Amino acid sequence: MIRHVVMWNVRGANQAEKDAAVAQLRRSFLSLRGRVPGLLELEVGADSSRVDYACDVVLLTLFDSQVALDAYANHPEHLRVKQEIGDLRIARHQVDYEVD
Numbered sequence: 001m002i003r004h005v006v007m008w009n010v011r012g013a014n015q016a017e018k019d020a021a022v023a024q025l026r027r028s029f030l031s032l033r034g035r036v037p038g039l040l041e042l043e044v045g046a047d048s049s050r051v052d053y054a055c056d057v058v059l060l061t062l063f064d065s066q067v068a069l070d071a072y073a074n075h076p077e078h079l080r081v082k083q084e085i086g087d088l089r090i091a092r093h094q095v096d097y098e099v100d
Helices: 015-030 066-073 077-086
Strands: 003-011 038-044 057-063 089-098
Touching: 003 015, 003 066, 015 057, 015 077, 038 066, 057 066, 077 089
Parallel strands: none
Antiparallel strands: 003 057, 003 089, 038 057
16 A cells, blocks of 8 residues: 655635635545545645644545556646645655555
8 A cells, every 4th residue: 555645835815815715735645536446545634733834734544556646646636636746735745655
């Protein structure tokens, strides 16, 4: 299995705008549940620490294989989500690793 972790900072002139961006990002990604083959788990979390070096939101997913993760990159539902959230993000970080 492969754990796919993505963290973003989002646009917003104030906390209310950032909160709205995080909410949209959360809705978009949660809509993927049950729609992508090989996607076993999906969780979206918003940062509560508010420290200046923290990311605003994290996506934790678990795929049954590297092949499934690779297919996810071009899956129509994932491409739809990327389109929905494209201009909300100002920074993106990613880590993929094998899980026993």
